[in-house]
Amino acid sequence: MTGEIKRFNIRLALFYSVAGMCGAWLTGSLVCMLLFLCGHRAIAVGFRMYPYHVIAFYCYIGVIAAVYGVFLFGWFYRHPKNRTTRYAVMPLTACAVITVSCIPCSVLYLIQDMLYGFFPDDPLGRIVNRVDINAFLAGWEIVWYSFPLNLLGLALFLIVTGRLTQLFESGREPLLYRKLTQWNQTHPNRLFLITGTLLFGLALCCHFLFIQYQEINGVAHYRFLPAGWLVFGLVTMTLEAAAFVTALLCWCIHFLNWKLAWGILLAGSLLLAGAGIWNSLPQNRFLATMAPIYSRSMRLVRLQVMDSFCDDVTISGTMRCPDKHIEMLKERGILDSGGNLHEYRRHLTVTRIAENLYSFRDYLPPLRGKSE
Numbered sequence: 001m002t003g004e005i006k007r008f009n010i011r012l013a014l015f016y017s018v019a020g021m022c023g024a025w026l027t028g029s030l031v032c033m034l035l036f037l038c039g040h041r042a043i044a045v046g047f048r049m050y051p052y053h054v055i056a057f058y059c060y061i062g063v064i065a066a067v068y069g070v071f072l073f074g075w076f077y078r079h080p081k082n083r084t085t086r087y088a089v090m091p092l093t094a095c096a097v098i099t100v101s102c103i104p105c106s107v108l109y110l111i112q113d114m115l116y117g118f119f120p121d122d123p124l125g126r127i128v129n130r131v132d133i134n135a136f137l138a139g140w141e142i143v144w145y146s147f148p149l150n151l152l153g154l155a156l157f158l159i160v161t162g163r164l165t166q167l168f169e170s171g172r173e174p175l176l177y178r179k180l181t182q183w184n185q186t187h188p189n190r191l192f193l194i195t196g197t198l199l200f201g202l203a204l205c206c207h208f209l210f211i212q213y214q215e216i217n218g219v220a221h222y223r224f225l226p227a228g229w230l231v232f233g234l235v236t237m238t239l240e241a242a243a244f245v246t247a248l249l250c251w252c253i254h255f256l257n258w259k260l261a262w263g264i265l266l267a268g269s270l271l272l273a274g275a276g277i278w279n280s281l282p283q284n285r286f287l288a289t290m291a292p293i294y295s296r297s298m299r300l301v302r303l304q305v306m307d308s309f310c311d312d313v314t315i316s317g318t319m320r321c322p323d324k325h326i327e328m329l330k331e332r333g334i335l336d337s338g339g340n341l342h343e344y345r346r347h348l349t350v351t352r353i354a355e356n357l358y359s360f361r362d363y364l365p366p367l368r369g370k371s372e
Contacts, residue, residue: 010259013076015177016164021069023160028061031152043146059108064101068157071097075161076168087162094157102139111281192261199269206276213282213303213317222282225305289315289348289362292341293329297322301357314363321358326350 032043043057071093080086143150173181184191210225278284286300303317329335339350339358348362 011181012168012171012173012177013073015174015180016076016168017069017072019174020072020160020164021065024068024156025058025062025065027156028065028153029058032057032061032149035149043142043149056112060105063104063108064097067101067104068097072161072164076165079165086165087158090158090161091154093161094154097157098139098143099136102136105139192258192265196265196269199265200272203269203272203276206273206280209276209280210305210307211280211282211285211303212305213300215301285315286317286319290319290360292348293334293350295321295325297325314361316359316361316363318353318357318359320356322356323352326352326358 075093080089180191211222212225213222215221282300282303285305286303287294290298299320301318301320303315306314306316326335326339330337330339335341335350339352341348341350349360351359351361353359
């Protein structure tokens with residue numbers, strides 16, 4: 001097999017893998033939505049599974065679809081050539097996809113808990129510890145009792161995987177694939193540059209994301225807001241993202257092979273986007289803000305993040321905390337009598353509102369002088 005033919009097959013495999021991933025996500029989400037509208041609970045409810053987990057079914061289906069897309073790419077090259085053997089092995093591969101999906105789905109489950117007010121002391125450690133036998137057991141329990149969605153999913157898995165395998169073996173090029181190939185041949189590397197610009201632009205947006213949190217009558221509410229600098233400098237950041245992709249990743253394409261360049265593009269942008277979202281989660285901002293005086297007895301009630309354009313980011317909110325803990329901090333001199341903590345460049349103020357209820361504000365004092 002020559003290098004050109006091998007490259008052609010890899011591109012076709014990538015195209016069918018992405019098509020299968022998107023089709024699985026859209027089809028699964030639509031089927032679940034239709035079952036919900038018909039009054040049938042498509043997804044089984046496991047232990048300590050709250051309504052917001054079920055409402056976000058499309059997120060979990062998207063995770064499974066992403067794992068399925070990765071599986072398809074490897075399946076195209078390593079699947080049994082005999083048709084009977086192929087369909088006999090497919091149910092086992094479907095079990096493998098579900099098993100692997102249990103790990104990222106359990107992480108998503110924990111992140112949703114964090115967004116709705118269940119804040120562990122060590123979020124990253126809790127996510128690492130999710131990779132155990134309990135994650136697999138809980139995932140398989142939900143899949144097993146999600147009738148008839150599990151049977152529909154298995155049937156669609158067999159039909160779609162078998163059909164995509166036949167199309168790949170025959171070398172059939174869909175219309176969209178031919179158009180993209182022709183466009184990429186006419187304008188070399190343009191597809192790569194546009195994709196890279198969009199992905200790194202998305203990563204920048206994730207870093208300039210503010211998540212506001214508020215607990216009302218025991219129910220957590222949150223909304224997503226862009227930072228002021230994101231709105232003000234959107235064009236500038238887009239150009240910066242394009243320049244970064246052009247300077248770095250085109251260099252990778254020129255001096256290295258194209259597979260490594262695509263790997264750097266996808267891995268780099270996804271890691272940057274993930275880090276931005278992780279830093280923007282309410283519990284992580286709260287833990288970072290209260291780090292000098294944090295205690296397990298503290299409970300976040302409200303969190304608001306504001307961008308002042310000139311004085312950095314101001315973080316304020318309300319928390320529940322025992323009065324004796326704040327008094328102990330004042331006795332030890334960590335907080336002054338007014339509830340202020342002066343650190344290098346930043347200023348944290350804790351003010352008592354009611355019994356065991358405090359407001360806090362973390363900000364950067366103006367450079368012209370001390371804050372009042």
